[in-house]
Amino acid sequence: MKALIIDDENKARRLLQHLLEEHHPEIKAIETASNLESGITIIQSQKPDIVYLDIEMPKYSGLQILNLLGESEIDFQIIFTTAYNKYAVEAFKLSAIDYLLKPIDITELKTATYKAITAVKEHTINHQLQDLKKAFNQLALNKIALEIPKGIIFVSHDEIVLFEADGMYTKVHLENRTTELICKPLKHFVAQLHQLPIFYKPHRSYLVNLKHIKELSKRDGQHLIMSNNKTIPISKDKRDEFMLVIKEVFNT
Secondary structure, eight states: OEEEEEOOHHHHHHHHHHHHHHHHOOOOOEESSSSSHHHHHHHHHHHSSSEESOOOOOSOGGGGGGSSSGGGGGSSSEEEEEEEOOHHHHHHHHHHHOESSSOOOOOHHHHHHHHHHHHHTTOOOOHHHHHHHHHHHHHHEEEEEETTTTTEEEEEEGGEEEEEETEEEEEEETTTOOOOOOOOOOHHHHTTTOOOTTTEHHHHHHHHEEEGEEEOOOSOEEEEEEEEOOOOEGGGHHHHHHHHHHHHHHHO
């Protein structure tokens, strides 16, 4: 029985490797990788039976394994390791796929590993990945995934007050008065949300949620006052268009 641990944190890799060596002697070989790309190289060359896959990693999330490997290449069991919030955990439960919440509990590790070992012996390939993908899509119907340094948070469209450009990053201002800095440019969110009429771009640096407009002020040029009291300018070339949008959306 061979295993592979993919995690960008060295401490997490070493700890999980130690736990497996101590509690699962039936796993004779344990490889490690610090990112998904090198992990895939090991998968293709070493053919592990079980892959312990972290989700919150730079460049490629563990969930993107479906995009980087063909479905026929996934002939191993996957156990995700994650510090995800409740929305992601809900997706795992909907797909019935195994996951371990960090910090990893020994009992949960044993349960998930024994289940994977049994599946390997019975030649039951882990087909729940497609179900997991569907579950995330289902959750995303009214949510957006925001990649933050510690992972991904899933936020309802209604919770977003506005997006603000910050160079090649974007500040996402939320209804609870918190702000998340996302390492994607504003144009990424403009393209992602362009079919949703509640989002409008009144200025090259802002994408606002029309539901969170508190006031339209015409002092010193037109600008919006949002529910979090942030003032957003309306570009001169957008003023007429914006008034048409307001009339259509709010039936004014």
